[in-house]
Amino acid sequence: MMDSPSYLFKGLDDDHLEIIYAIMKSSPMEEGHQIFTEGQEAKELFVLSKGAVELTTTVENDFELPISILRTAGEVLGVSSIVPPYCYSLSARCVEKGELGRIDRLELQNLMESDHALGSAILTNLSAYFLDRLKETRQELKIHFKMLLKSTRL
Amino acid sequence: MMDSPSYLFKGLDDDHLEIIYAIMKSSPMEEGHQIFTEGQEAKELFVLSKGAVELTTTVENDFELPISILRTAGEVLGVSSIVPPYCYSLSARCVEKGELGRIDRLELQNLMESDHALGSAILTNLSAYFLDRLKETRQELKIHFKMLLKSTRL
Numbered sequence: 001m002m003d004s005p006s007y008l009f010k011g012l013d014d015d016h017l018e019i020i021y022a023i024m025k026s027s028p029m030e031e032g033h034q035i036f037t038e039g040q041e042a043k044e045l046f047v048l049s050k051g052a053v054e055l056t057t058t059v060e061n062d063f064e065l066p067i068s069i070l071r072t073a074g075e076v077l078g079v080s081s082i083v084p085p086y087c088y089s090l091s092a093r094c095v096e097k098g099e100l101g102r103i104d105r106l107e108l109q110n111l112m113e114s115d116h117a118l119g120s121a122i123l124t125n126l127s128a129y130f131l132d133r134l135k136e137t138r139q140e141l142k143i144h145f146k147m148l149l150k151s152t153r154l
Numbered sequence: 155m156m157d158s159p160s161y162l163f164k165g166l167d168d169d170h171l172e173i174i175y176a177i178m179k180s181s182p183m184e185e186g187h188q189i190f191t192e193g194q195e196a197k198e199l200f201v202l203s204k205g206a207v208e209l210t211t212t213v214e215n216d217f218e219l220p221i222s223i224l225r226t227a228g229e230v231l232g233v234s235s236i237v238p239p240y241c242y243s244l245s246a247r248c249v250e251k252g253e254l255g256r257i258d259r260l261e262l263q264n265l266m267e268s269d270h271a272l273g274s275a276i277l278t279n280l281s282a283y284f285l286d287r288l289k290e291t292r293q294e295l296k297i298h299f300k301m302l303l304k305s306t307r308l
Contacts, residue, residue, distance in 0.1 A: 059296045063303070067292075083281045089289055116270035123277035127237045130284035135243050137291040138221075142213045144298040149217070 006047055006074040008125050016118050019111060024101040029053075035077070035092040035100070042081035042088045044102050049073055051098015055090045069095065081105040082112075082126060160201055160228040162279050170272050173265060178255040183207075189231070189246040189254070196235035196242045198256050203227055205252015209244045223249065235259040236266075236280060 009020060029035065029051060036042070038058055052071045056064040067090055070077060080088050086105060112119030163174060183189065183205060190196070192212055206225045210218040221244055224231060234242050240259065266273030 057292060057296065059299055060303075065296065065299055080285065083278070083285050089285065089292075112274070116274045120266070120270045120273040120277060123274060123281055124237070126281050127277055127284060130281060130288055131234065131237050131243065134284055134288050134291060137288060137295060138211060138243075140295055141291060141298070142211065142219065144295070145213055145219055149214075 006076045007129055008076045008079070008122060010125050011121055012118070016115075016121070019115075019118070020103070020108075023107045023111065024103050026099055026101055029094040029098055029100050031094055031097045033094040035094060036088045038088055038091045040088050042078055042086045043105050044078060045081045045105065045108060046077045046092070047101035047103070048075040048077065049099040049101055051094060051100075052096035053077060053092050053100075054095045055092055057090050064091070071096075079126060079129070082108065082122070160230045161283055162230045162233070162276060164279050165275055166272070170269075170275070173269075173272070174257070174262075177261045177265065178257050180253055180255055183248040183252055183254050185248055185251045187248040189248060190242045192242055192245045194242050196232055196240045197259050198232060199235045199259065199262060200231045200246070201255035201257070202229040202231065203253040203255055205248060205254075206250035207231060207246050207254075208249045209246055211244050218245070225250075233280060233283070236262065236276070 009017060012020070024047065026049065035046060035053060036044075038056075048070055050073060052069055053075075054069045055067040055077065057067055059065050077092050078088060080086065081103075082105075112122060163171060166174070178201065180203065189200060189207060190198075192210075202224055204227060206223055207229075208223045209221040209231065211221055213219050231246050232242060234240065235257075236259075266276060
């Protein structure tokens with residue numbers, strides 16, 4: 001795990017990485033397993049070690065819109081567990097069996113509150129990640145908007 | 155200013171708020187004034203004191219898609235100045251004359267790095283804000299997607 005740090009732990013020194021890995025538990029995941037569901041309380045943060053996970057969001061209560069598929073070791077999912085109100089904003093399902101690192105939200109919170117330098121480093125990475133996703137999602141909106149502009153010949 | 159703390163400074167104690175306000179400069183803004191432009195280096199964070207500011211993003215190089223209008227004292231703009239790569243992700247223009255608080259990015263960074271408790275508090279608020287905007291933007295995408303589903307009768 002130490003050789004595949006995620007974007008969330010970028011810039012952390014080895015001592016901090018060791019503290020993080022010390023509270024990470026590993027568990028296997030099978031294809032089709034629902035890791036978490038949109039709207040649920042976010043009790044855990046996950047780090048992909050092996051396999052693939054699909055992230056989706058529900059439209060009209062019965063249609064799942066795919067958001068992305070994570071395949072790279074070190075990818076993080078369930079970051080809503082770091083941010084109030086601690087509620088998963090997407091659903092995650094295993095689409096290729098593998099292994100997941102799991103970090104309990106409260107244990108991570110305790111670490112980040114007792115070591116604010118560690119907390120700041122993780123939160124800076126998280127903010128940069130959210131801002132990237134926000135830009136990406138706005139970009140998709142722009143594409144839809146362009147299509148609308150063209151179809152209405154404005 | 156002390157009576158209208160922004161979401162970004164939520165939960166800060168009075169000492170921390172005073173430190174922030176000490177590096178904030180106030181300047182008037184006139185209607186039509188371009189405060190910052192999408193893609194520019196984000197050198198300053200702004201706090202609205204009075205008046206109104208419109209946030210937009212550019213589509214097709216010549217069309218400005220409105221994102222929101224800020225009218226409430228304490229609203230923050232230019233938060234890209236807190237997050238690498240420090241580049242404004244939207245454009246901001248004054249649409250009703252008023253007054254802006256301005257905080258130099260490097261001064262704020264110095265504060266946040268020399269006082270990690272302050273840094274963590276601001277970054278937690280910022281992450282929660284980005285996550286909200288991300289959910290909101292995804293929600294808009296879902297609406298477009300629903301329209302598409304209906305128009306293609308899938």
